[in-house]
Amino acid sequence: MSRRAVGAPLSRVDGRLKVTGRATYAAEHDVKGVVYAVIVDSGIGRGRITGIDARDALARSGVLKVISHLNAPKLAYRPNAGSNNPEGSERLHVFQDDRVRFFGQPVAVVVATTLEAAQHAARLVEVRYAAEKPTTGLAGDRTNKPVTYARGDAEQALGSAEVRMEMTYRTARNHHNAMEPHATIARWNGHRLTVWDKTQWVNGTQEELAAVFGIPKESVCVISPFVGGAFGSGLRAWPHVTIAALAARETGRPVKLVLARRQQYFGTGYRPAYVYKVRLGSARQGRLIAMTHDIRAETSSYEDFQEGVLPTGQMLYSMPNVAQTYERVPLDVNTPLYMRGPGHATTSYIVESAMDELAHELGLDPIELRRRNEPDDDPATRRPFSTRRLRECYTVGAREFGWDRRNPKPRSTRDGDWLIGMGMAAGVYDTNRGAAQARVRLDARGSAVVEAASSDMGPGTYTSMTQVAADALGLDMRAVTCRLGDSIMPPTPPHGGSMTMASVGSAVQDGCDKLRRQAVALAVGDERSPLHGVDAGDVVAGDGRLHVKGDPTRGETYQQLLARNNRTHLETLGSFTPGESRFSMYAYNATFAEVAVDHRLGLVRIRRMLGVYDAGRIISPKLADSQAIGGMVGGIGAALLEHTVTDPRDGRIVNANLADYLVPVNADVPSLRAIYLDGDDREADPIGVKGLGEVVFTGVAPAIANAVFHATGRRVRELPITAEALL
Amino acid sequence: MSSELPDSCVPAEAEPASTVSRRTFIATATTAVVAGDLVSAETAGAEAAGAAEAPLSGRVSLTVNGERHAAMIDNRTSLLDLLRERFGLTGTKKGCDAGACGACTVLVGGRRVNACLTLAVRLEGAEVTTIEGLAPGEGDELHPLQEAFVEQDAFQCGYCTPGQIMSGIGCIREGHAGSPAEIREWMSGNICRCGCYVKIVRAVEQAARRT
Numbered sequence: 001m002s003r004r005a006v007g008a009p010l011s012r013v014d015g016r017l018k019v020t021g022r023a024t025y026a027a028e029h030d031v032k033g034v035v036y037a038v039i040v041d042s043g044i045g046r047g048r049i050t051g052i053d054a055r056d057a058l059a060r061s062g063v064l065k066v067i068s069h070l071n072a073p074k075l076a077y078r079p080n081a082g083s084n085n086p087e088g089s090e091r092l093h094v095f096q097d098d099r100v101r102f103f104g105q106p107v108a109v110v111v112a113t114t115l116e117a118a119q120h121a122a123r124l125v126e127v128r129y130a131a132e133k134p135t136t137g138l139a140g141d142r143t144n145k146p147v148t149y150a151r152g153d154a155e156q157a158l159g160s161a162e163v164r165m166e167m168t169y170r171t172a173r174n175h176h177n178a179m180e181p182h183a184t185i186a187r188w189n190g191h192r193l194t195v196w197d198k199t200q201w202v203n204g205t206q207e208e209l210a211a212v213f214g215i216p217k218e219s220v221c222v223i224s225p226f227v228g229g230a231f232g233s234g235l236r237a238w239p240h241v242t243i244a245a246l247a248a249r250e251t252g253r254p255v256k257l258v259l260a261r262r263q264q265y266f267g268t269g270y271r272p273a274y275v276y277k278v279r280l281g282s283a284r285q286g287r288l289i290a291m292t293h294d295i296r297a298e299t300s301s302y303e304d305f306q307e308g309v310l311p312t313g314q315m316l317y318s319m320p321n322v323a324q325t326y327e328r329v330p331l332d333v334n335t336p337l338y339m340r341g342p343g344h345a346t347t348s349y350i351v352e353s354a355m356d357e358l359a360h361e362l363g364l365d366p367i368e369l370r371r372r373n374e375p376d377d378d379p380a381t382r383r384p385f386s387t388r389r390l391r392e393c394y395t396v397g398a399r400e401f402g403w404d405r406r407n408p409k410p411r412s413t414r415d416g417d418w419l420i421g422m423g424m425a426a427g428v429y430d431t432n433r434g435a436a437q438a439r440v441r442l443d444a445r446g447s448a449v450v451e452a453a454s455s456d457m458g459p460g461t462y463t464s465m466t467q468v469a470a471d472a473l474g475l476d477m478r479a480v481t482c483r484l485g486d487s488i489m490p491p492t493p494p495h496g497g498s499m500t501m502a503s504v505g506s507a508v509q510d511g512c513d514k515l516r517r518q519a520v521a522l523a524v525g526d527e528r529s530p531l532h533g534v535d536a537g538d539v540v541a542g543d544g545r546l547h548v549k550g551d552p553t554r555g556e557t558y559q560q561l562l563a564r565n566n567r568t569h570l571e572t573l574g575s576f577t578p579g580e581s582r583f584s585m586y587a588y589n590a591t592f593a594e595v596a597v598d599h600r601l602g603l604v605r606i607r608r609m610l611g612v613y614d615a616g617r618i619i620s621p622k623l624a625d626s627q628a629i630g631g632m633v634g635g636i637g638a639a640l641l642e643h644t645v646t647d648p649r650d651g652r653i654v655n656a657n658l659a660d661y662l663v664p665v666n667a668d669v670p671s672l673r674a675i676y677l678d679g680d681d682r683e684a685d686p687i688g689v690k691g692l693g694e695v696v697f698t699g700v701a702p703a704i705a706n707a708v709f710h711a712t713g714r715r716v717r718e719l720p721i722t723a724e725a726l727l
Numbered sequence: 728m729s730s731e732l733p734d735s736c737v738p739a740e741a742e743p744a745s746t747v748s749r750r751t752f753i754a755t756a757t758t759a760v761v762a763g764d765l766v767s768a769e770t771a772g773a774e775a776a777g778a779a780e781a782p783l784s785g786r787v788s789l790t791v792n793g794e795r796h797a798a799m800i801d802n803r804t805s806l807l808d809l810l811r812e813r814f815g816l817t818g819t820k821k822g823c824d825a826g827a828c829g830a831c832t833v834l835v836g837g838r839r840v841n842a843c844l845t846l847a848v849r850l851e852g853a854e855v856t857t858i859e860g861l862a863p864g865e866g867d868e869l870h871p872l873q874e875a876f877v878e879q880d881a882f883q884c885g886y887c888t889p890g891q892i893m894s895g896i897g898c899i900r901e902g903h904a905g906s907p908a909e910i911r912e913w914m915s916g917n918i919c920r921c922g923c924y925v926k927i928v929r930a931v932e933q934a935a936r937r938t
Contacts, residue, residue, distance in 0.1 A: 021818015228886025633922025
């Protein structure tokens, strides 16, 4: 029996490419004759363009063209409900009119033969405006139609509750800030368009470009083999993707367009800021009776972006009465988008902070309070949970973290100038799945290639798909090659929402199972095969061979089988289509944090953290560990550092760079530890996984916030928790 | 919490004239505005007058990964853009183009510098080492730090990785890899948004023991 690849702590199959600089990201594809585009972005937050003078720019050596609404062709912009465009609203149409909707909106693009010439000329384009005062911030009255949810009668229950609490929390706007800037290379060949793009969804970008340019989807090819992080920002085709393609068409040259770091802050999405009021009612002994959630979030004036902020408040704890109102405030800003743990991460912070406040109010241990409100089935749908092992997460986490050493009294532990605190929180994220396909091809040398359109932005999709395929085909990892990130490959859902492993992994499993069965059928029906006449169900694959179960000596290699039958290869198309389920499916975590707060400076340092996860089966433990640790680091950023600051006078983002938008650096991150409960959830999908990328992030910020309260006795109801707030 | 560390790790006493650190670059750039010594007087005058054209290029010959390059280059070109757009060496990454993220870290004369803040025309005679120069061929052995990054899984998306590795080599050479705390401090000029810091520290520790 060969060693199994799934579950083994293997290194990344693309590791060598990445450590030698040979992995090719969007802007790095060698496209002959490429020229450079640089976007000119609006210097006002709202108003109209009254004139554009590009004469100076055009006079510079190397400058080929300046395109704006004054000379751009009309673009089709067919409706496209897919591609993660928000429903019921209209996306930004680039260079189609004189309106400025937000600070930084693209108003022109310069194309030149060199990057230096394009950058310089972009600064020489003079744009005149009739400026109006933009509306930013969440204080205004105007909102889009609220989304609501109710069960029971929350108002009445609150009126009669023994303990009532009301808190308003605020969370800052956060930007994904992946290390690789968004970039697109576009090339037309007649009416066919090829783009090399940073995207989490080649199929979505393909659909969007086809819709924008009014051409058939089949005429657009999107290639994205490596993505330098995205965290959600690559889930839509942003205006710059269209601009690159437009510039290429207008100049007749392949065009490379890389957003400057500054431009990522208004040229792509972000996690919107929230104001979130929660009221809760509880019995004195710690049973929740009711909770109300009044939620306000940013969106743009032209698109109504919504995300899953409601489910956590409905299903994390058992209580009869819940009322939720989710309002989006349309502002003169660009449209937000999903960012790691979208919705759930925000609500986890609010609900888990509120639970910590309630525990303190009741004099109960925070874990004990959570245990007392743990539901037996989904309180929102009354469906059984496919798997829910949050109690175990608490038990393991408390034991491994040394929770029993925590003095429940806030501000009770000191280490010199430092106040020490321990906090915990739960986190949750949907087990999402989408329809996916994967092509599997086994050649006469006994090597397999697995192909799917999915991106791999860093979780290790290349590696985990290789592991699944190797086991299903009975091949060594080295005999399997995984190819990803090309719209010509079988379609997959967005590489986001933690659904890639469940969806694409299940399609790969299916494709490999089909291929193995095809090979077995060929062998048992072949008189010259040692497997001739054996029941197909008794043949297994391992070590590159097909053999009788329990008798490895009776069998043959794939090479022998294919050569004898004059077959150059076997090929199958695997698929996965999630059906209706009677189960409620989520992944869970319990996260623990120990912080130190300088009592004079308000400085917060993380001392250690532990995450315990109920995430189903773990295909690739080494990579899953990195995911979890990375999720904690992201959560440290959200809790203590990350805040996109907008100047209300003109709508300008004032910290649109990595020196002023703070993200965790190495010195901010101490010892972090992740524990995955050994699991397998076959209700979720055929390979038993529940998704990792989001659940490892939800719950981190509240664990830190609760630790800061425990350290200082001060409850800061706003993220990020800054030194100023603690002084 | 972003830090000035990558610059302060440059030993001041051993500063070859031909190389540019972020600090010396800022200093000379400031001088240039005053005295016009970085940009030629003609170019500076032309820019000031807003005239259409001026000589904007200069000849430079430098060694990259042991290979000598002589090129006529636009004076505005950073070392980073020279490597990526002219020499096709895309292993060095552009993350922020402003010296804040470390993704473009390369070695110039053996010292780690941010290639995005290094004007290429100033590198006459310089020796530049990029990630491609550590393990030059397909079948070649990896540098111990590259190997350690793979073994420790010290990356996810891989985009900051070449910069982390080049910086890690600098960190070890400078003698700042004595403890995890020291490594954290001296590797804090390189942002990893995937959050692999714990493992980056382990990888640098591992390679420091072996080199």
